[in-house]
Amino acid sequence: MLLSRPNRSTPCHPLPTAASGARRNNASRCWSAVTLLATVFAATTASAAPPTIGDATASSADFTVAAVRPPDSYTPLMGSFLMFGADALDWTSYSFWRSLAGNAPRDQALQSMYAGYATVAGFPAFLLNEEIIAKFWVNLFGTAPDSAQSLFWTSRLNTYDVTSPTTSKGRVMADLIDFTMTGTAAALVRVRNRLSAAQMIKYETDTATEQGSTTDRNVVLNASRARLQPITDALSTRDAAVATLPRLRWVIEQNGIAPKATFDAASGELVVNGTEMVALAGANNDIDPTKLTLYGEGTAYPLTSSGVEITSATQFRITLNQADRQGLLTRLNRDGTSSKGNVSYLLAATPGWNTAYGAAQPQAALTGTRISVSNVALLNVDKSDATAYDAATDGVLLLRYLLGQRGAALIASARGTGTTLRDATAIETYLAGALPVFDVDGDGQTLPHTDGLMILRRLLNPGAATTDVAAMAAITAGAKRGSRSDVEIVNLIDALTP
Numbered sequence: 001m002l003l004s005r006p007n008r009s010t011p012c013h014p015l016p017t018a019a020s021g022a023r024r025n026n027a028s029r030c031w032s033a034v035t036l037l038a039t040v041f042a043a044t045t046a047s048a049a050p051p052t053i054g055d056a057t058a059s060s061a062d063f064t065v066a067a068v069r070p071p072d073s074y075t076p077l078m079g080s081f082l083m084f085g086a087d088a089l090d091w092t093s094y095s096f097w098r099s100l101a102g103n104a105p106r107d108q109a110l111q112s113m114y115a116g117y118a119t120v121a122g123f124p125a126f127l128l129n130e131e132i133i134a135k136f137w138v139n140l141f142g143t144a145p146d147s148a149q150s151l152f153w154t155s156r157l158n159t160y161d162v163t164s165p166t167t168s169k170g171r172v173m174a175d176l177i178d179f180t181m182t183g184t185a186a187a188l189v190r191v192r193n194r195l196s197a198a199q200m201i202k203y204e205t206d207t208a209t210e211q212g213s214t215t216d217r218n219v220v221l222n223a224s225r226a227r228l229q230p231i232t233d234a235l236s237t238r239d240a241a242v243a244t245l246p247r248l249r250w251v252i253e254q255n256g257i258a259p260k261a262t263f264d265a266a267s268g269e270l271v272v273n274g275t276e277m278v279a280l281a282g283a284n285n286d287i288d289p290t291k292l293t294l295y296g297e298g299t300a301y302p303l304t305s306s307g308v309e310i311t312s313a314t315q316f317r318i319t320l321n322q323a324d325r326q327g328l329l330t331r332l333n334r335d336g337t338s339s340k341g342n343v344s345y346l347l348a349a350t351p352g353w354n355t356a357y358g359a360a361q362p363q364a365a366l367t368g369t370r371i372s373v374s375n376v377a378l379l380n381v382d383k384s385d386a387t388a389y390d391a392a393t394d395g396v397l398l399l400r401y402l403l404g405q406r407g408a409a410l411i412a413s414a415r416g417t418g419t420t421l422r423d424a425t426a427i428e429t430y431l432a433g434a435l436p437v438f439d440v441d442g443d444g445q446t447l448p449h450t451d452g453l454m455i456l457r458r459l460l461n462p463g464a465a466t467t468d469v470a471a472m473a474a475i476t477a478g479a480k481r482g483s484r485s486d487v488e489i490v491n492l493i494d495a496l497t498p
Helices: 033-038 071-084 091-103 106-117 129-141 147-163 168-180 186-203 217-228 235-241 248-255 322-327 391-402 424-438 448-460 469-476 486-495
Strands: 261-264 269-275 292-295 310-312 315-319 346-349 366-374
Touching: 071 091, 071 106, 071 129, 071 168, 071 186, 091 106, 106 168, 129 147, 129 168, 129 186, 147 168, 168 186, 186 217, 186 235, 269 366, 322 424, 391 424, 391 448, 424 448, 448 469, 448 486, 469 486
Parallel strands: 261 366
Antiparallel strands: 261 269, 269 315, 292 346, 310 315, 346 366
């Protein structure tokens, strides 16, 4: 079955009125690309197996369900199903209920959900227990309970009102959830399929509405209903509902894949480790970066940098172009393996990324590997740990460097304090590598009287809102050369100070 049954002893209950569907084997299949394809074709090059990136797995029609997240994850979603008929939780609410379910008895967590959503979900205080059960049943299974089902569950709720009056609704909700997690009736399998899809949708990076980026409950609910309603007891309908998801975070989380790629924001170098990479005759054509997509905060970013050679059969390195480096500033916005919004940094590849294996050859699209990111605090030029971004230090150091000053003249009275403070040589090396990202007006050059001046002005007035037209104009006045607007320039400068 899709989810293992929680540790709760529940007697046999009347099943929903639906034909019992055939039991299906939905064990997860998540093969390595090498294993999957080695039997499909033999490469015409020196390698006998297709290349892989990191520990990426081959995409398949199904998704990993063997290690479904624990009750603290599915309890709030099932609670929402019982109350609303689908996922109606914005991300903040989902995170809150998930935390509560993980730190309090499940009955109490569900009772709190019921109390919190009773009015907006259409459960007024005057409802009889029989009516409450009927609404739960309709929301969960789409049909009204028959007389036996209604009698059984109403009797149970009546009993809980006497034995556990403060958590009676939560207890019967927990029992209904346990009941749903077992059995082969089509109605039960349908709910489990919808729950599995809802869990995955909530966890992915490309479903902002259903993840709850909006705080409008109805927007989340309507998006969830539209995607979940077509799901039946057939696995194919569940798979179709999530077929458009990249499934990167899900697969990586479930399989414990460790980071196998690194990105240094200061140098712009992306280093990727893998297997069975093959060189192609010619220069800078082994790896096609345009087949690579990076995931982080916000939307996915497809690379535009030029092709490179492989370093070896197990590694390649790309120094990203200016557009890519600046495009990743807001997405890879914290050192480590996840963003400020706790979105995992991921790398995905479509067929043809290792050009010796053309896109038309039989091969798997790779679902991704994790990236470890460093040096995102680009405007902390002196690497101080007291004041990270300061006009009198970082702004002055950048401007002096752009004006050609080096050595002692570069750093004189212009550094903060810290245990990892850079000396003059380290600052020169750092700025030389990071220079392209400081071209904030986008004219193709990083100059002192344009980019350096605008960055210094912003550091002198960091609190000015980008909606303040006069303040934005003052930052760029007489210094802007490229085609970017004032707000675009300031937003880019701000992205250098995550």
